[in-house]
Amino acid sequence: MLQKTLFFILCVINVHCFAQSNDADSLSLKIENTPQNIQIDQLKAYLGKFTLNYENNESIQLQEYKLVDWKNQTTLHLNKLSLQNLKFISFLVGVDSSQTLQGVMEGDLDPIKGMFWTWQTGYINFKFDYYNEQETKKSFHIGGYRKMHNSVYRVTIDIPQGKKLKGLSFDVQAFLEFVKSKNITSIMSPGEKAVLISQHYNYFINPIWNEATH
Amino acid sequence: MKLRISILLLILSLVLMSLDKVSKNTVTFEYPKDWPKPTYTFKNNPLTEEGIMLGRKLFYDPKLSKDGMISCASCHLSFTSFTHVDHKLSHGVKDRIGRRNTGALINLAWQKDFMWDGSINHLDFQPLAPLTSEVEMGGNLDNIQKYLSSDDTYKSLFFNAFGDSIANTPNMLKAFSQFMLQFNSFNSKYDKVKRGEMSFSESEIKGYQLFQTHCNSCHTEPLFTNNQFMNNGLTVDTTLQDMGRIKVTGLKSDSLKFKVPTLRNIEVTYPYMHDGRFKNLPMVLLHYSQEKHQTFNIAKELKEPIVMTEGEKRSLIHFLKTLTDKEFLYNQDLSFPRN
Numbered sequence: 001m002l003q004k005t006l007f008f009i010l011c012v013i014n015v016h017c018f019a020q021s022n023d024a025d026s027l028s029l030k031i032e033n034t035p036q037n038i039q040i041d042q043l044k045a046y047l048g049k050f051t052l053n054y055e056n057n058e059s060i061q062l063q064e065y066k067l068v069d070w071k072n073q074t075t076l077h078l079n080k081l082s083l084q085n086l087k088f089i090s091f092l093v094g095v096d097s098s099q100t101l102q103g104v105m106e107g108d109l110d111p112i113k114g115m116f117w118t119w120q121t122g123y124i125n126f127k128f129d130y131y132n133e134q135e136t137k138k139s140f141h142i143g144g145y146r147k148m149h150n151s152v153y154r155v156t157i158d159i160p161q162g163k164k165l166k167g168l169s170f171d172v173q174a175f176l177e178f179v180k181s182k183n184i185t186s187i188m189s190p191g192e193k194a195v196l197i198s199q200h201y202n203y204f205i206n207p208i209w210n211e212a213t214h
Numbered sequence: 215m216k217l218r219i220s221i222l223l224l225i226l227s228l229v230l231m232s233l234d235k236v237s238k239n240t241v242t243f244e245y246p247k248d249w250p251k252p253t254y255t256f257k258n259n260p261l262t263e264e265g266i267m268l269g270r271k272l273f274y275d276p277k278l279s280k281d282g283m284i285s286c287a288s289c290h291l292s293f294t295s296f297t298h299v300d301h302k303l304s305h306g307v308k309d310r311i312g313r314r315n316t317g318a319l320i321n322l323a324w325q326k327d328f329m330w331d332g333s334i335n336h337l338d339f340q341p342l343a344p345l346t347s348e349v350e351m352g353g354n355l356d357n358i359q360k361y362l363s364s365d366d367t368y369k370s371l372f373f374n375a376f377g378d379s380i381a382n383t384p385n386m387l388k389a390f391s392q393f394m395l396q397f398n399s400f401n402s403k404y405d406k407v408k409r410g411e412m413s414f415s416e417s418e419i420k421g422y423q424l425f426q427t428h429c430n431s432c433h434t435e436p437l438f439t440n441n442q443f444m445n446n447g448l449t450v451d452t453t454l455q456d457m458g459r460i461k462v463t464g465l466k467s468d469s470l471k472f473k474v475p476t477l478r479n480i481e482v483t484y485p486y487m488h489d490g491r492f493k494n495l496p497m498v499l500l501h502y503s504q505e506k507h508q509t510f511n512i513a514k515e516l517k518e519p520i521v522m523t524e525g526e527k528r529s530l531i532h533f534l535k536t537l538t539d540k541e542f543l544y545n546q547d548l549s550f551p552r553n
Binding site: 097119190 | 255258259333334335336337338339342343345346347355356359382383384385387388391461462463464465
């Protein structure tokens with residue numbers, strides 16, 4: 001009991017210390033392998049309910065959702081939580097049904113952010129719009145949270161020993177190759193295609209590593 | 215010294231005054247004792263007089279639409295239980311015809327699914343559909359927010375309701391909900407009979423018994439809906455091709471199912487069904503008492519026609535008319551705000 005309490009206090013102090021150095025919680029955001037012939041219009045996703053598991057088996061869960069904009073944002077801050085000594089980190093790509101049942105929210109979940117379908121309630125979990133060579137807009141809007149069409153998916157990233165997670169990159173080439181291999185040319189509503197893509201987020205969302213400094 | 219004290223007092227009173235301005239008058243949500251608990255998430259949006267007042271102004275404001283002509287009330291009229299009476303399919307901006315008949319807006323705090331196919335899962339999100347739909351109000355959230363944030367009356371209404379004069383979308387939606395949560399109907403003759411304040415006529419008693427035998431499994435008391443999706447055997451309209459709930463869930467077992475609507479105030483909410491195909495209650499009863507041509511996924515209670523004599527049908531209609539709640543329909547607090 002005493003041990004546990006002590007441990008808890010230490011953890012709190014720990015978290016607190018890292019809160020001082022303001023970069024300890026930040027993940028950089030990068031877009032990689034964008035083919036020359038396309039122009040990205042929007043590349044956004046809701047990442048939420050982060051779980052951070054540390055080497056000492058301590059685990060921290062965040063309840064909120066963050067709207068990540070790979071094109072216009074360079075860093076994502078995780079509420080001052082440390083990214084040192086992590087064993088793994090996981091997060092939802094998308095907003096789950098329990099959240100939508102809470103009604104309207106301010107901040108990143110505000111429907112005015114353009115990541116919300118009004119005709120059939122639900123957040124757009126992931127949005128990738130680009131212009132091709134012919135300047136035609138191609139849209140991949142992944143959403144849907146109901147049983148059959150649930151495209152809210154948890155991505156887990158294992159952190160190898162001696163490495164530190166520095167950021168999350170989105171691999172455009174990998175995404176385009178994947179949708180091409182499945183003959184998907186556009187998505188604007190919940191359904192099988194959206195579910196299929198959501199199950200493969202870890203093909204396109206990749207960790208960026210740093211050598212650890214501990 | 216004196217000067218200092220008076221400055222201090224001045225500051226104090228200013229602070230108190232500003233506090234007074236934001237202090238809101240909370241409203242408790244009241245409903246009959248024997249009713250189920252409402253499902254609306256009041257904890258995320260506590261009712262206040264100021265919030266309800268703002269919601270009422272929004273509900274009746276045509277400036278929220280693209281062409282400045284259409285408000286929520288254009289399709290949802292208070293004295294007809296908030297439906298679009300005598301219109302089969304609602305029409306909106308530039309007279310484009312919507313796909314469905316306007317549902318009555320009653321006792322929304324108990325509703326889990328909105329729209330005939332349940333495509334909207336929370337009351338807060340409901341206004342977004344008409345506000346941004348091309349066939350309804352045709353607007354755009356950024357423009358609406360700009361309009362509301364630049365209008366002095368709205369600025370003070372938003373400030374009073376939410377302590378912030380900037381009209382953000384979440385607060386607008388919360389105000390809409392607060393007003394719509396006032397659309398509560400539980401003072402019909404039926405309710406008064408239940409409370410022992412009135413009594414049914416002989417014909418109404420007969421109708422009530424028929425109702426309990428044939429209709430109550432879906433149009434369940436006291437809300438007169440079981441909040442489920444069912445197929446009551448309507449043939450598919452060949453031009454609209456509306457398959458109902460399946461569009462939302464993707465389940466074949468949901469094909470041709472629609473939300474069971476409440477029958478409260480049914481006397482005034484004609485035409486009936488999701489596409490408004492029946493003009494009056496006798497036609498509805500004719501449907502229920504006929505052989506069904508459309509039998510895929512039909513509810514088991516309705517596989518066989520409900521056999522009723524003409525006299526029984528009349529009694530059933532007499533009973534249905536006891537669900538009309540004049541206090542609700544003519545409630546001044548819900549109609550167009552005069553001031």
